[in-house]
Amino acid sequence: MELFGQTVICGILLGGMYALIAIGMTLIMGVMKIINLAHGALVMVGMYVTYVCFTNYGIDPYIGMFIAMPVLFLIGCLIQKYMINRLVEVESILPENQVLLTVGIMLVLTEVMRLMFKSDYRSVTTGYSTDTVYLGGMSISVAMVIGFFIAMGFTLLLHLFLTKTDIGKSIRATAQDRDAAVYMGVNSSRITMLTFGIGAALAAAGGSLLLPLFYLWPDIGHLFTAKSFIITILGGMGSTMGAAIGGLILGIAESLGATYISMGYKDLVGLVIFLLVLLFLPGGFRSLARRL
Amino acid sequence: MKNVNLLLKLLLLVIVVILPLVIKAPYQLHIIILIFIWAIIGTSWNLLGGYAGQVSFGHAAFFGVGAYAAGLLQFHMGVSPWWGMLLGPIAAVVVSLPIGVIAFRLRGPYFALAMLALGEIFRLLFINLPFTNGAKGILIMPAITTKMFYYYVGLASLLLTVGVTYYIVHSKIGYYLVSIREDQDAATSLGIPTTLYKNYALLPSAFFTGLAGALYMNYVAFIDPNIVFNLTNVSVMVIMVVMLGGVATTWGPTVGAAIYIVLGEVFRTTLGSANVLVFGVLVCLIILFLPNGIVGEIDMLRGVLARKKEGAAGGVKV
Numbered sequence: 001m002e003l004f005g006q007t008v009i010c011g012i013l014l015g016g017m018y019a020l021i022a023i024g025m026t027l028i029m030g031v032m033k034i035i036n037l038a039h040g041a042l043v044m045v046g047m048y049v050t051y052v053c054f055t056n057y058g059i060d061p062y063i064g065m066f067i068a069m070p071v072l073f074l075i076g077c078l079i080q081k082y083m084i085n086r087l088v089e090v091e092s093i094l095p096e097n098q099v100l101l102t103v104g105i106m107l108v109l110t111e112v113m114r115l116m117f118k119s120d121y122r123s124v125t126t127g128y129s130t131d132t133v134y135l136g137g138m139s140i141s142v143a144m145v146i147g148f149f150i151a152m153g154f155t156l157l158l159h160l161f162l163t164k165t166d167i168g169k170s171i172r173a174t175a176q177d178r179d180a181a182v183y184m185g186v187n188s189s190r191i192t193m194l195t196f197g198i199g200a201a202l203a204a205a206g207g208s209l210l211l212p213l214f215y216l217w218p219d220i221g222h223l224f225t226a227k228s229f230i231i232t233i234l235g236g237m238g239s240t241m242g243a244a245i246g247g248l249i250l251g252i253a254e255s256l257g258a259t260y261i262s263m264g265y266k267d268l269v270g271l272v273i274f275l276l277v278l279l280f281l282p283g284g285f286r287s288l289a290r291r292l
Numbered sequence: 293m294k295n296v297n298l299l300l301k302l303l304l305l306v307i308v309v310i311l312p313l314v315i316k317a318p319y320q321l322h323i324i325i326l327i328f329i330w331a332i333i334g335t336s337w338n339l340l341g342g343y344a345g346q347v348s349f350g351h352a353a354f355f356g357v358g359a360y361a362a363g364l365l366q367f368h369m370g371v372s373p374w375w376g377m378l379l380g381p382i383a384a385v386v387v388s389l390p391i392g393v394i395a396f397r398l399r400g401p402y403f404a405l406a407m408l409a410l411g412e413i414f415r416l417l418f419i420n421l422p423f424t425n426g427a428k429g430i431l432i433m434p435a436i437t438t439k440m441f442y443y444y445v446g447l448a449s450l451l452l453t454v455g456v457t458y459y460i461v462h463s464k465i466g467y468y469l470v471s472i473r474e475d476q477d478a479a480t481s482l483g484i485p486t487t488l489y490k491n492y493a494l495l496p497s498a499f500f501t502g503l504a505g506a507l508y509m510n511y512v513a514f515i516d517p518n519i520v521f522n523l524t525n526v527s528v529m530v531i532m533v534v535m536l537g538g539v540a541t542t543w544g545p546t547v548g549a550a551i552y553i554v555l556g557e558v559f560r561t562t563l564g565s566a567n568v569l570v571f572g573v574l575v576c577l578i579i580l581f582l583p584n585g586i587v588g589e590i591d592m593l594r595g596v597l598a599r600k601k602e603g604a605a606g607g608v609k610v
Contacts, residue, residue, distance in 0.1 A: 033401075034401075035401050035404065035405065037528075083576065083580065086580060087579070087580060087583075097535070097579055097583055099347075099401075099404065100528075100531060100532065100535060100575070100579050101575075101576060101579045101580070103524070103528050103532075103575065104572050104573075104575035104576035104579060105572075105576065106572075107524075107568060107569070107571065107572030107575065108569060108572040108573055108576065110568075110572075111566070111568045111569035111572055112569060114565070114568075114569075115565065115566060115569065222523070222524070226412065229405060229408075229409075230409075233405065262420070264416075264419060264420040265416070265420055267412075267416055268413060268416045268417070268420075271409045271412055271413050271416070272413070274405075274409050275394065275406060275409050275410070275413075278398060278402060278405065278406050278409075279394065279397060279398070279406075282398070282402065
């Protein structure tokens with residue numbers, strides 16, 4: 001029973017941080033209707049920025065994330081403005097061109113990092129890295145708890161931003177119906193740029209929170225891209241709260257799979273859930289909530 | 293004009309056939325064999341992705357299954373490579389049946405994502421299944437080692453793939469497929485059983501991708517799940533090859549494969565560790581400026597050249 005409890009709690013904590021990364025993706029997917037395969041690479045770049053802040057200047061990862069976020073916001077805005085926005089105007093046979101462009105961007109980001117940092121595995125060791133708290137008989141890593149609460153804080157802030165501010169409302173309007181939003185006076189190209197920037201910044205935040213828990217190397221992006229997809233589909237495209245719930249579910253499912261099936265099949269659990277949701281609940285949990 | 297075209301094609305074929313007798317250097321032959329293999333996968337992908345508009349991010353599943361079927365038969369039972377090269381593609385077709393049932397329930401980006409997930413599921417399965425030797429991969433003693441043999445088998449397979457694809461595309465099925473790509477709802481309302489026809493495109497697509505996998509296994513004599521089921525190096529690479537060469541064109545994938553493999557090799561040898569970076573930059577540029585690929589944009593390219601010539605001659609375009 002203690003093992004089960006610990007597994008579930010670890011899953012929830014980890015899932016909360018995954019959710020933050022996935023919320024970035026769900027925003028981008030919801031507003032621009034494209035699959036962003038570079039999302040994990042953005043997470044990875046954010047992690048490297050935080051890593052450099054820590055090793056070169058001794059800045060704690062939880063403070064370093066406030067440096068990584070604006071940096072990634074800028075990178076995201078530039079990518080959107082000068083690359084993806086251009087492609088919307090180009091005519092081609094397959095609309096999936098945009099997806100491929102994000103693959104190209106992913107390659108570029110990954111390889112730039114590889115040139116700068118080599119393929120070595122790196123990790124951040126802080127004073128609290130190995131600390132654990134005990135809850136009954138269960139031991140839980142302090143870094144995971146801190147990360148989880150910061151991630152949930154960001155999710156709440158983003159939710160407020162999207163529902164209360166003008167820019168947030170414009171983002172939601174563009175996601176619902178771009179043409180209608182344009183008629184209502186929304187500057188859609190500026191909004192898509194901001195959205196990509198915010199999505200990238202959230203990815204960086206999630207990456208920074210996971211930095212004390214994961215090894216870091218240039219290819220780690222693939223892992224996060226896959227996880228954010230699963231969560232985005234679980235929650236329903238464009239839904240913040242859906243992504244938060246999807247993140248928790250993926251975290252728990254993975255953690256249970258790793259404990260009770262085998263470490264090797266851990267990632268398979270997420271993919272199978274993903275397929276099942278795609279097939280039987282195409283709108284994700286958002287559509288389920290609407291039906292109830 | 294038609295005769296000239298035919299003659300040129302025959303001449304090209306003769307050149308390709310006698311090429312290995314002229315260049316005996318193993319490295320150059322190796323490059324051409326790789327081009328053949330990639331052209332086969334690209335042409336098969338194009339049938340489903342280019343003509344039917346079902347962009348699959350999971351063709352690595354068929355490639356890997358073809359490679360593993362051929363490899364495991366030799367590894368465990370010592371079956372001859374010829375049987376492996378027949379059974380590999382058949383295994384890929386068998387696998388594609390349930391995949392089609394699952395994935396064709398979905399459309400557009402959802403289909404792409406489902407295929408991506410299926411491809412990854414296969415990679416993870418083959419790492420963990422008991423008989424695949426896991427992530428260590430399998431190493432066989434190749435029965436045939438001459439590059440010449442693989443050159444001709446590769447060439448024959450490519451011609452077969454292009455021929456079958458050409459035949460399908462120019463038959464009734466082909467027109468149905470294009471109509472599905474252009475507007476699936478309209479196609480359905482005209483009474484075309486869209487799911488069935490998508491499956492008609494998937495089966496040959498899986499078959500020839502499996503053939504390429506079996507060929508690759510025999511040629512390289514070593515595979516592991518992270519190579520043959522790789523998302524970026526197989527599934528996405530195929531799409532790149534087709535996009536560069538020309539979506540929904542007969543020879544586009546072959547042209548794309550030739551350019552990608554040669555450029556990849558040139559970058560690898562001249563740029564060292566920066567080669568993938570330059571490759572990525574190139575991918576971005578191609579998609580931004582040649583969205584329909586080289587063969588697809590050939591009229592546009594010709595138009596640009598023709599206009600320049602007119603300008604030089606002082607002609608005025610009305």
